[in-house]
Every structure is written in structure tokens, then in C-alpha cells.
Amino acid sequence: MKSSRLLCALLAVLVLLCGCEKEPPPPEEPEEEESHIATLLAMDTVMKLTVYGPDGQTAADRASARIEELEALLSVTDEGSEIFAANHSEGAAVPVSSDTAALLRKALELCGASEGTLDVTVYPVVRAWGFTTGNYRVPETGELRELLDRVDYNRVSLEGGTLTLPAGTEIDLGAVAKGYAGDQVMASLKAQGVSSAIIELGGNVQALGSKPDGSPWRVAVHAPDGSGYAGVLEIRDQAVVTSGGYERYFEEDGETYWHIIDPATGYPAKSGLASVTVVSESGVEADALSTSLFVMGRERAAEYWRAHGGFQCILISEDGSVAVTEGLEDSFSLYGSWSGRPLEVIRSS
Numbered sequence: 001m002k003s004s005r006l007l008c009a010l011l012a013v014l015v016l017l018c019g020c021e022k023e024p025p026p027p028e029e030p031e032e033e034e035s036h037i038a039t040l041l042a043m044d045t046v047m048k049l050t051v052y053g054p055d056g057q058t059a060a061d062r063a064s065a066r067i068e069e070l071e072a073l074l075s076v077t078d079e080g081s082e083i084f085a086a087n088h089s090e091g092a093a094v095p096v097s098s099d100t101a102a103l104l105r106k107a108l109e110l111c112g113a114s115e116g117t118l119d120v121t122v123y124p125v126v127r128a129w130g131f132t133t134g135n136y137r138v139p140e141t142g143e144l145r146e147l148l149d150r151v152d153y154n155r156v157s158l159e160g161g162t163l164t165l166p167a168g169t170e171i172d173l174g175a176v177a178k179g180y181a182g183d184q185v186m187a188s189l190k191a192q193g194v195s196s197a198i199i200e201l202g203g204n205v206q207a208l209g210s211k212p213d214g215s216p217w218r219v220a221v222h223a224p225d226g227s228g229y230a231g232v233l234e235i236r237d238q239a240v241v242t243s244g245g246y247e248r249y250f251e252e253d254g255e256t257y258w259h260i261i262d263p264a265t266g267y268p269a270k271s272g273l274a275s276v277t278v279v280s281e282s283g284v285e286a287d288a289l290s291t292s293l294f295v296m297g298r299e300r301a302a303e304y305w306r307a308h309g310g311f312q313c314i315l316i317s318e319d320g321s322v323a324v325t326e327g328l329e330d331s332f333s334l335y336g337s338w339s340g341r342p343l344e345v346i347r348s349s
């Protein structure tokens with residue numbers, strides 16, 4: 001199942017490269033400086049790193065190896081990973097690498113700030129719905145209630161490099177791992193002297209600097225209804241992370257169930273949002289926030305942004321309406337068939 005999902009993702013990218021999408025992506029101006037590309041399948045998705053500059057290929061290949069290293073530590077399904085070992089430890093303490101510890105520490109902090117919408121221990125519930133295996137099913141309410149007893153990130157104990165999970169508690173860093181990987185790729189490229197790069201890790205895009213000619217990168221935001229692209233965003237030195245119900249879902253008896261779970265109910269989050277795109281300098285924060293704001297819904301997400309700041313976002317509702325926080329007013333524009341719609345601007349006061 002995992003490989004068939006990867007194949008679908010790969011085909012989607014190929015379709016995009018062939019230009020056969022219903023609506024073509026926004027035209028890019030020709031680049032003067034040569035680009036160096038590394039592609040890989042990791043973290044259950046297709047990844048592409050595009051690096052500019054003289055030693056770009058070596059830099060891209062090393063950054064790609066860094067992602068593979070992280071995946072080997074963080075995968076929830078790979079029997080050799082540190083997360084797998086912790087999830088099967090039956091309450092015993094397990095040693096973890098500095099990467100796993102750093103990401104988990106950050107993830108726990110973000111869960112704490114998420115008002116109950118992000119919980120890295122929601123894994124038993126995600127698995128019951130079949131989202132890790134592809135064996136989709138709708139669990140009984142009683143089953144979900146029992147599984148929810150095992151969900152509480154406050155039970156995770158991380159002291160230095162030692163991780164202890166009580167028996168029954170399992171963690172899944174799927175909501176934040178690609179964001180962390182993006183930050184690590186940026187660090188790797190910078191350390192290798194690169195000043196211009198753009199990376200696509202599935203739905204996560206992250207930019208180092210600006211385009212070689214100094215202009216901003218143009219990132220397309222997917223239309224959650226499958227009608228091509230909803231908008232285009234201009235960024236420099238930022239991560240753009242989208243969470244949407246359309247990314248992974250199944251249908252049963254006319255109902256759609258997707259992979260983002262509300263930890264308060266154990267059911268897929270039906271908040272009225274179809275997708276959330278977060279723009280931030282931090283990939284891991286953008287990744288955590290895109291998942292939590294999706295669970296929160298339009299009004300709570302806007303309130304959260306007003307109270308916390310430090311990021312900007314695009315909220316696309318299931319009724320097709322689009323709202324952006326005021327920091328994106330000049331850098332985001334609706335695109336193609338979406339361009340005639342009203343664009344609401346969420347202001348800080």
C-alpha cells in the first residue's frame with residue numbers, strides 16, 4: 001500500500017513535469033544560473049531539491065543523504081527506526097539520537113501551544129483509521145474512545161537523549177518531520193556555502209535566499225478541490241507548508257474521511273477548512289501549525305494567529321472561500337480560475 005501511494009505521488013509529479021495538469025503552473029522565467037537537482041522518495045512522498053551555484057550538485061546530494069538519515073531515525077513504520085523502537089518498548093527507556101531528541105522536544109513544545117489540536121501521541125487513532133497502512137476503515141465510537149485514552153503527549157518523557165513512553169503510548173512525528181527535514185536541509189546547504197535553493201518535500205516547500213537573479217521564489221498553492229492551483233505566493237528564506245484533507249483520504253457510504261485527526265474526538269477534523277497553508281521562517285513550526293490550524297477551523301485559526309503571530313497563513317474553506325493573514329496581502333495572489341474570487345484579509349485588529 002505504501003509503495004502504491006508513492007507510485008501515485010511519483011506519477012503526479014511526472015504529470016506536473018509533462019505540463020499535463022488541468023491548469024498549467026504559473027510560468028517561471030528562464031534561469032541564468034545552472035540548477036542542480038536531487039530527487040528522492042522519502043517520508044512517504046516525492047522530494048526534489050533544486051540548488052544553484054558552482055558546487056550545487058554535491059550540496060544537493062549531501063542534503064538528500066541528510067533527509068534519508070532522518071527518515072531512518074523517525075519513520076513510524078520502519079522497524080529499524082528509533083521511533084519504532086520507542087513505540088515497541090513496553091514502557092522501557094530507550095536511547096535516542098540528538099536529531100530525534102531535538103525534533104521531539106520541539107514537537108512537544110508545539111503540542112503544548114496548540115490548544116489540544118496537535119498531539120504526537122495520536123498514532124493509535126491514526127492507525128485504527130488505516131492511514132498508516134492504507135487498510136482504511138471507520139472505527140466504532142467505542143473503539144475510538146478506548147484508543148483516545150492512550151493519547152496524551154504529556155505522558156512522553158524525554159530527558160536528554162533518553163525517551164520513555166508508558167506502555168500503550170505511541171508517537172508519530174508525521175505532522176512535523178518533513179518540516180524539520182526542511183530546516184535541516186537549509187542548514188546543510190548553508191553550511192556548504194549555498195545561498196540560493198528551493199526544495200519540495202511533498203506538500204512542503206522551503207526556500208533558501210531568493211532566486212539567483214535576486215527575485216522572490218514563486219510557489220503555487222494547490223486548489224483543494226483538485227482544480228489545479230488556487231494561488232501563487234512569493235517567498236524568500238521561508239517555508240510554505242500545506243495541510244489539506246485532499247492529501248490523503250478515503251470515502252465510505254458517501255462520507256469522506258481524511259488523515260488529519262482531531263485529538264479531542266478521534267475523528268477526522270471537520271472544521272470547515274479544506275486546506276491551510278502556513279508561511280514561516282521555520283519549517284517545523286510551519287508544519288506543526290498547518291496541521292493544528294486545520295483542526296481549529298477558520299475562526300479559531302484567525303484568533304490563534306492574532307494571539308501568537310510569528311507566521312502567516314492562507315485558509316481555504318470547503319465552500320471555496322479564501323482568507324489570508326495581512327502579512328501575505330502583497331505576496332499572495334489568486335490564480336487562474338480562482339482569480340475572480342474575493343480574497344478576505346485577516347487583520348490583527
Ligand code: AMP
Pocket residue numbers: 117118119120121122126131172173174175176242243244259260261262263287290291295
Ligand atoms: P500533516 O500532513 O503535516 O498535516 O500531518 C498529518 C499527519 O500527522 C497524519 O498523516 C498523521 O500521521 C499525523 N496526524 C494526524 N492528525 C494529527 C494531529 N492532530 N496531531 C499530530 N499528528 C497528527
Ligand code: MG
Pocket residue numbers: 174175176243286287288289290291
Ligand atoms: Mg504538518
